[in-house]
Amino acid sequence: MNTEFQELEHRLSAMRPAAPDEGLLSRLEDAMEDRLALPVVEDARFEAMVRGAHPVKIPAELMASLESIVSSTPFPLDDNIVLFTKGSATPRFQRRFRPIAAAAAVACLGAMAALFMPTTPRENAVVENHPSAQTKHPISPPGYVPASFGRNVEDASDEGVVLKDGKPHRVMKIVYKEKGSFINAEGRKVEVEQPRVEYILVPEKGD
Amino acid sequence: MNSATDLSPSASAWRTWLGENAPRLLLFARQQTRSNEDAQDVLQDALVKLVDKIRTGEFVGGQESWMPYLYTAIRRLAIDLSRRDDRRKRREDTVGEDIGTEQQEAFHPWFESDASDDETRVLLEAGLKELPPKFAEVIVMKIWGERTFAEIGEALDISQNTAASRYRYGLEALKRKLGGARRKGDL
Numbered sequence: 217m218n219t220e221f222q223e224l225e226h227r228l229s230a231m232r233p234a235a236p237d238e239g240l241l242s243r244l245e246d247a248m249e250d251r252l253a254l255p256v257v258e259d260a261r262f263e264a265m266v267r268g269a270h271p272v273k274i275p276a277e278l279m280a281s282l283e284s285i286v287s288s289t290p291f292p293l294d295d296n297i298v299l300f301t302k303g304s305a306t307p308r309f310q311r312r313f314r315p316i317a318a319a320a321a322v323a324c325l326g327a328m329a330a331l332f333m334p335t336t337p338r339e340n341a342v343v344e345n346h347p348s349a350q351t352k353h354p355i356s357p358p359g360y361v362p363a364s365f366g367r368n369v370e371d372a373s374d375e376g377v378v379l380k381d382g383k384p385h386r387v388m389k390i391v392y393k394e395k396g397s398f399i400n401a402e403g404r405k406v407e408v409e410q411p412r413v414e415y416i417l418v419p420e421k422g423d
Numbered sequence: 424m425n426s427a428t429d430l431s432p433s434a435s436a437w438r439t440w441l442g443e444n445a446p447r448l449l450l451f452a453r454q455q456t457r458s459n460e461d462a463q464d465v466l467q468d469a470l471v472k473l474v475d476k477i478r479t480g481e482f483v484g485g486q487e488s489w490m491p492y493l494y495t496a497i498r499r500l501a502i503d504l505s506r507r508d509d510r511r512k513r514r515e516d517t518v519g520e521d522i523g524t525e526q527q528e529a530f531h532p533w534f535e536s537d538a539s540d541d542e543t544r545v546l547l548e549a550g551l552k553e554l555p556p557k558f559a560e561v562i563v564m565k566i567w568g569e570r571t572f573a574e575i576g577e578a579l580d581i582s583q584n585t586a587a588s589r590y591r592y593g594l595e596a597l598k599r600k601l602g603g604a605r606r607k608g609d610l
Binding site for chain 1: 432433434436437438440441442445446447449450463466467470471474477478479480485486531532533534535543544547548562566567572573583584586587588591594595597598
């Protein structure tokens, strides 16, 4: 048994691994010289031919389904600009002319605006019309200093029209989620997030 | 579907974005899954994941990071789906179903049909399907997804050099397949 094993071992050790083919060798050289990711001239024509085939268009049914997935999500152009969805920008009230209802609504909204938009920010104010007026990091825990801070738009909606200085203004409500990370003297890091609501007055075009 | 004029700026921007990118993503999903239906499901699920992350503010990076994220998500979802299918197949005898799926696939080409060069397209598609998936996925991402080797490497969890190497191997194998078809007179 032992002799048989030795013989097999001897035969195996006499075998030599096959040499790598030319293609592999050239690839290994290219990899060593950091040329692997560079375009190869010989392949360019074939690559162009392959590129000429265009993926099939999305079937209408699937496209509709994909659009419904994104329909309620504002399209962010970049960190600061977000395109709002129609649903969030559509006024919630009927635009048909109803003099009494319209007068009552304007009066109510005017009263609400007067309550919510003081000229000087009050303590615990829900409405914020001047982001610069608030403290820099209102969610900072005691003993911690800010390490990073950011905010995302969660929702935006049209709250209707109010009268300000005798002129109609549209009230846009924007809900942000603020996120901050804070670090203390021991290097311990905490992350805090809170929603923030901001109302913006946009002058309404008259007839 | 609404006409473009009826759409909000957001919906219009999404439609443009999807019109440009969804075909590329669907092609990748087709390459990663076993059927057209699976590919569509996986694409939708990946988009839902992206949109959830954008909505909750969890998504890191801007618009330029959406495609790399979606490629990775599609691949992971396809792997999960494939594992679930394998488990199901072990429980069921699905020989008849497989034949049905293959026949169905013939009606769902991967590429647009152009009468002047339809034969090449058919052979190219067949060649791509026959390639080992690890080569085909790199070719699909590089050529139709217009990803860099670094991005492909990140999405597939391989090095940039491995991605580049697989691309070359794959392209050469595809060239050989088409060359063979030419010699045989199929092309």
